[in-house]
Amino acid sequence: MTFGTIFSFYGNPGSGKSTLCNAKLRKTVFKSGVSVGTGLTTxxxxxxxxNNLIIDSPxxxxxxxxxxxxxxxxxSLKKVLNIIDNIDYPEVTLESGRVRLQDVETLNSxxxxxxxxxxxxxxxxxVTKQVHQHLLSSPANLQACIQMVEKQPLRTLIVKHMSELYDEDNVLVEDKETLDSLNGFLESLPRNFIEQKDVTTVEVKDYDKKVKEMELLMTKLTEQIELEKENNKKLGEKTLKLEADLTQQRLESKESTERMMNQILDMNQKQIEQTAEFQRNMQEQMRLTTEALNKPPVIIEKGGSGPCSIM
Ligand SMILES: Nc1nc2c(ncn2[C@@H]2O[C@H](COP(=O)(O)OP(=O)(O)OP(=O)(O)O)[C@@H](O)[C@H]2O)c(=O)[nH]1
Ligand SMILES: [Mg+2]
Incomplete structure (x- = not known):
C-alpha cells in the first residue's frame, strides 16, 4: 500500500488540533471537546x-x-515507518496550535x-477578531508573536475564533472560508522526508523551567516595549508642540507682512494723492500766470491822471 502525505497536527491541549483534523477530513473522526484538567487526546x-494519513496528537x-x-x-514523528513497510521516504507535514509561551515550548521541544x-x-x-486584525495589519506583529519559536515556520495560517465551536464536543467546522484556507494552506506546504533515525527524544525534562525563562524574557520585553511606547508618546507630544509653535509663528509673521504691505499701500496712495494735489496746484499756478500775461498792459502817463492806451 502507498501513502501520499502524512499531515501531523501538534499543539497543546485545547488548541483545536482534533477539530482541525476533523475539518481536514470533513467528518468527526477524532474526539474533540472540553476536557477539564488534562488533554482530551492522550x-x-x-x-x-x-492516500493521505492524518495524525492527531496530545x-x-x-x-x-x-x-x-x-x-x-x-x-508519531516516527510512525510512518512503523506502519508503512514499503515506503522509503515518508512525507510529513507538521502543524501546531496557537502561540502561548507553553505552546512555544511545546513547539520547540x-x-x-x-x-x-x-x-x-x-x-x-x-484568534479573536481584534488579534486577527492586529496580526494581519503588519508582518512585524506576527513576527513579534512567534519570535521565540526556535525554528521559524515556512508559512503561518491564522484561523479566526469560531464561536459556534466554543465549549462544544465533536463539532465539525462548517465555515467555508476557514475550510478553504485550511486546505489551501496544507496543500501549499512542502513535503518533508523524515526517517525514523532522524527523530530523537522529545525532551520535556526542563519544560516548566524553560516556560518560566520565557515568561521572564517576555516580562522584560514587555517592559522595554512599554518604555519605548512612553518615550515615543513624549516625543510625539514634543513634535506636536513644536508644530503648533511653528504654525503660530508663521501666522504671526503672515500678519506682520500683511501689516507692512498695508502700510506700503497706504504710503503709495498718499504719494499718489500728493502728486495729484501738486499737479492741480501747478496747473492752477500756470493758469493764473497765463491769465496775468494775457491781460492788456496798463499805461500810466507821466503827470497824467488816468490810464491811456499805447498805439
Ligand atoms: N471558540 C472556538 N472554539 C474552538 C475552536 N477550535 C476548537 N474549539 C473548541 O475547543 C475545544 C477543544 O478543541 P479540540 O479540537 O478538542 O482541541 P485539542 O487540541 O484536540 O485538545 P486536546 O485533545 O485536549 O489536546 C472544543 O470544545 C472545540 O469545539 C475555535 O476556532 N474557536
Ligand atoms: Mg484532541
Missing amino acids: FSESHQDG GLADPIKRNEAAKQIES ILKAITVEFEYGLIINK
Missing part, C-alpha cells in the same frame, strides 16, 4: 484519508501526562526532536 491517533502542557505525551509525539532539515507550517488557532 494518545497519538491516525486516520487514513485516501499536547505537552499537562505536567502529569507530559512524559507520556512526549513519547506519543516522538512515536518537537522541532528539536527532528534532526534533519525540514519545513513546517504553523497554525495560530482560535
Whole structure:
C-alpha cells in the first residue's frame, strides 16, 4: 500500500488540533471537546484519508501526562515507518496550535526532536477578531508573536475564533472560508522526508523551567516595549508642540507682512494723492500766470491822471 502525505497536527491541549483534523477530513473522526484538567487526546491517533494519513496528537502542557505525551509525539514523528513497510521516504507535514509561551515550548521541544532539515507550517488557532486584525495589519506583529519559536515556520495560517465551536464536543467546522484556507494552506506546504533515525527524544525534562525563562524574557520585553511606547508618546507630544509653535509663528509673521504691505499701500496712495494735489496746484499756478500775461498792459502817463492806451 502507498501513502501520499502524512499531515501531523501538534499543539497543546485545547488548541483545536482534533477539530482541525476533523475539518481536514470533513467528518468527526477524532474526539474533540472540553476536557477539564488534562488533554482530551492522550494518545497519538491516525486516520487514513485516501492516500493521505492524518495524525492527531496530545499536547505537552499537562505536567502529569507530559512524559507520556512526549513519547506519543516522538512515536508519531516516527510512525510512518512503523506502519508503512514499503515506503522509503515518508512525507510529513507538521502543524501546531496557537502561540502561548507553553505552546512555544511545546513547539520547540518537537522541532528539536527532528534532526534533519525540514519545513513546517504553523497554525495560530482560535484568534479573536481584534488579534486577527492586529496580526494581519503588519508582518512585524506576527513576527513579534512567534519570535521565540526556535525554528521559524515556512508559512503561518491564522484561523479566526469560531464561536459556534466554543465549549462544544465533536463539532465539525462548517465555515467555508476557514475550510478553504485550511486546505489551501496544507496543500501549499512542502513535503518533508523524515526517517525514523532522524527523530530523537522529545525532551520535556526542563519544560516548566524553560516556560518560566520565557515568561521572564517576555516580562522584560514587555517592559522595554512599554518604555519605548512612553518615550515615543513624549516625543510625539514634543513634535506636536513644536508644530503648533511653528504654525503660530508663521501666522504671526503672515500678519506682520500683511501689516507692512498695508502700510506700503497706504504710503503709495498718499504719494499718489500728493502728486495729484501738486499737479492741480501747478496747473492752477500756470493758469493764473497765463491769465496775468494775457491781460492788456496798463499805461500810466507821466503827470497824467488816468490810464491811456499805447498805439
Ligand atoms: N471558540 C472556538 N472554539 C474552538 C475552536 N477550535 C476548537 N474549539 C473548541 O475547543 C475545544 C477543544 O478543541 P479540540 O479540537 O478538542 O482541541 P485539542 O487540541 O484536540 O485538545 P486536546 O485533545 O485536549 O489536546 C472544543 O470544545 C472545540 O469545539 C475555535 O476556532 N474557536
Ligand atoms: Mg484532541
